[in-house]
Amino acid sequence: MAYGYMGKYLRVDLDDESLEDFTIDDEILKKYIGGLGLGTYLSYKEIPADADPLGPENRLIFMTGPITASGAPACSRYEVIAKSPVNNLLGAGNAGGFFGPELKLSGYDGVIFQGISGEPVYLVIDEGKAELKDATKLWNLDTYETEDKIHEMLNKRYRIASIGPAGENLVNFASIMNDRGRAVGRCGLGGVMGSKKLKAIAVKKKKGNRVPIYRKKKFLEISRMLNKKLRTELMVKLFSIFGTPLFISLGSIMGDIPIKNFQKEWMDKLDKISATEMYRSILIKNTTCYGCPLACKRHVKVDIPKYKVEPGSGPEYETLASLGANCLINNIYALAKANEICNRLGLDTISTGGAVAFSMEAYEKGLISLEDLGYALKWGDADAMIQLVKDIAKREGIAKDIGEGTRKFAIELGESANEFLVEVKGLEIPMHEPRANLTMALNYATHPLGAKHTTAGSSIMYMFEMPNPTLEFEAETNIHNINRLSPIGKAKATITNQNFHSMLDSLPFCLNAFSVPIFSLRYVAVLTALLTGWKQNFYGVFLKTGERIINLERAFNLKHGASVDDDYLPYRILNEPLPASLGKAETINLEYMLKEYYKLRGWDYDTGKISKEKLKELELDDIVK
Structure with missing residues (x-):
């Protein structure tokens, strides 16, 4: 074993x-x-x-x-x-x-x-x-x-x-x-x-069960040291106090928060759904996950009868942004209630927020009506948002079609709906604006899982135009082009981040721990080697394993009918620039980045297929034919 x-x-x-x-x-x-x-x-x-x-x-x-x-x-x-x-x-x-x-x-x-x-x-x-x-x-x-x-x-x-x-x-x-x-x-x-x-x-768990560790004493020694150091880090302290909602304020400075279905760069009273507002109004305590010093999980309580929430898990950044800012809603109590409803009914808050925002714009443009829904669905209407969330889970009325996801729903609405459809591979884009970070934009377009921010989550650091401290090898691999709005160097940066996160999700580690410099790739590789006994080279074997995994994800998609046409960004992101005052790209030169990306990946630009040489290099030629 x-x-x-x-x-x-x-x-x-x-x-x-x-x-x-x-x-x-x-x-x-x-x-x-x-x-x-x-x-x-x-x-x-x-x-x-x-x-x-x-x-x-x-x-x-x-x-x-x-x-x-x-x-x-x-x-x-x-x-x-x-x-x-x-x-x-x-x-x-x-x-x-x-x-x-x-x-x-x-x-x-x-x-x-x-x-x-x-x-x-x-x-x-x-x-x-x-x-x-x-x-x-x-x-x-x-x-x-x-x-x-x-x-x-x-x-x-x-x-x-x-x-x-x-x-x-x-x-x-x-x-x-x-x-x-x-x-x-x-x-x-x-x-x-x-x-x-x-x-x-x-x-x-079975009594007495423990994970077998190759060099247990050294592994636990380094783990305890990291836990101790993590607790002293400023970012960890901020996470423990505010959690991921901290990024509402940080993202608004850098233009990272999508507003009104990715139409705007700012909304009034955004601070009303910020981490400090949550801390002031509804937060009752912070809790943690198994074995984690960050304690970034929020527990909240709302006593207002209309939005009553019993003590329990509160909304994360993605929820506040998707059901809040992206729908022009700035009511923290309503968002806490919507979050609880999604958790209870079992809905992804990112895609749910994307579906609600898309439906609000469709309602505004007359593509869906009051008769279709049974109620008005106007921007900023928190009660209508909550009702639509409930209807989606129940698959009632037109919400049955909305529950198919925005890409399929747009087909029902007609061709004009594609102009405000914000998804990649059918997956609604998360709450990190691709026009504000071209590494994230290219990740959305190319990753086999579709538009997921966590598949290259470390690239969020590029929002602040600084090298990512967790990827300390950047200088040596020449990927730290820190102009977040330039297409130059983004293919290499995206590939390295994707490979890194494929490995993280396979071990798996929590992404939030990598928001601080102390918890770097070097420690991940060392801990993995001490745990398993495998000699993981720092940025050789370790990242090559991540590359193997993402190529196998790609191979799965090709086997199931995907092509180069599935690597895209939506019309709105490519054709509707936002003001550069908040640091957003006026246009995205996706073709330039894709060509470089495919070349570095060893994928054919015309077909999207993985080259035989790359399959052999990654030891995938035994199962991928």
Whole structure:
């Protein structure tokens, strides 16, 4: 058994309710690590090219990695991988909290679900034993109610990942929720889970289980040192006080926050949804995830009857920006309520905010009407926003079409809707303005998972036109072109960030820990080597592994019908410049950046295919033909 792993995986066939333990060869683990990498490898091997994302041939893979529950800082993450109903391509997302470590310490490094159950079920793993149970009494419950009901039925405390009504109703941006507010949000994986009639997974660690560590004493020594130093960092202290909402104020300075469906550069009273406003008005405490010194999770409470929120997880930056600024809403109480509704119903707040903003603009332009919705949907109307969120989860009226995602909904509205459609590969663009950071713009256009900011999250540092401290090798690899609005050098910067984050999501580490200089790639590589015993060269083998993983993601998409045409930016981003006063590019020369990107990647610019030489270099030629 490899160090860093429990050495066992579980396959659940929902067609016949059979459960089978299996192992994975150490050489495969070394090549693909765990989390995103190993999940992508298994998806490529097992999901047929013509598989329906909501059909029995699709896989739904819950995967931890060697870092999960290891004692390293920020070791709480787990990854979920499947073929996405958003675009019929690869879908993946991860979450923190406590579920991932609990799953691993239950004795399983990962679980693969296949088939479709005839009736709703949930999986229980307790003391190393797995069992499917009837979930009829759980169906139609929200995610908070589901956790409470499972604890009541089993008379024990478990860590639980579940879907809400949005997942049950196959909303294309349904999320998987754990620990009452931690979300596997992107790519519609909650809908895949709902299609399989799988309501939840409840796990309890096996007594005495520990992650095996190759050089335990040194690994824990460095982990304790990093935890101690992280607590003294100014950025960590700010994270602990304000959390990710801190970026509302920082982003507004740099022009990073999308306003009014990416139409504007500023909105009045933006400070009303800022971190300081949250701290003043609704914050009751900060909490943390398993083994993390950052404590960036917000707990909030709202007493106003109209927007009443019981003490629990508060909105993150992406939620405040997507359901707030992008919809011209500056009511912190309403946004806290909308966040709670999304968490309970199981909706990705980024895509939900994108869908609401798109629908508000469609309403403004007369493409959808009062009769279609049953209520007016005007910019800045918090109550209408909340109602539409509820309707999307229920798939009621025209909200059934909105729940298919904005790309599919735009087809129903007609060609003119494409002019204000803001997505890539069907995935609504997150709340980091691509016109303000061309590295992020190129990442949105090219990444196999579509428009996700976390796939090159470290490039957010380029907003401040400074080298990224976590990628300390930048000077040596000549990628630190820090003019964020120039296309020069962005291909190399994007590739290096994408490779780095593919590796992070495979170990997996939490991205937020890399907002401080002390937690650098050097320490990640050292911790990985001490944990596993693998000799990870600092920026050689380590980044090459990340490159292998993202190329396998690309290969999955090509196998499932993708082409070079799927690497694009939407019309609004390319053709509607915003004022340069806040540091936004007037135009984006995407073609220039794409040509350089493809050349450096070893991908054919005309077809998008990976060259045979690159496949051989990355040792992918044995499975990708």
